[in-house]
Amino acid sequence: MKLYINIFIAFFRSGILGFGGGPSAIPLVHKEVVGTFKWMDDEQFSDVLALGNTLPGPINTKMAGYIGYRVGGMMGLIVALIATALPTVLLMLALLTSFNQFKDNPRVQGMTHAVVPIVGVMMGVLTWSFLKKTKSGxxxxxxxxxxxxxxxxxxxxxxxxxxxxxxxxxxxxxxxxxxxxxxxxxxxxxxxx
Incomplete structure (x- = not known):
């Protein structure tokens, strides 16, 4: 049971913090899967990422499905997919109605523009870690x-x-x-x- 709770936590955190979709969620998934829970190493993660990029659909759900299945079987797959989709569903329900009222507010526009460089830095860090592994590969x-x-x-x-x-x-x-x-x-x- 603890394994499924950890799978849920890992993919829920990456889903809730992955503002902007796949590119921002990839480093978060990497941190959870490789860094926090150590379910795979950098090379295995890069293989999963490469395979996920070849398939259609959102990268976060494809990676969650595969990693969840690999770590916890069919139940792990289901838990990972629910944990990945749940933050989006909850935030859409809560924020879409209020976001239309405040979308022209300069503070809200500033928050959405401030996320772009953060995602760029996160992608840069992930790219740099993969480049360091290039020497051995x-x-x-x-x-x-x-x-x-x-x-x-x-x-x-x-x-x-x-x-x-x-x-x-x-x-x-x-x-x-x-x-x-x-x-x-x-x-x-x-x-x-």
Missing amino acids: LGWKNGSILLIGCLISIVVLHIHPGVVIGLLLVGALVLPEKKKEIKVHVEGKSESL
């Missing part, structure tokens, strides 16, 4: 080439990001995986696996 050279290639494809050539992600997934399936050597120390002897 692809390596700086391959990671830089991939980054520049994706940037040119999306910004200059105006190729849809979904197409770029799809091509990268196909490339990852086709290219051979880099094998890592694991050394095991048994009674003073070192063996490679």
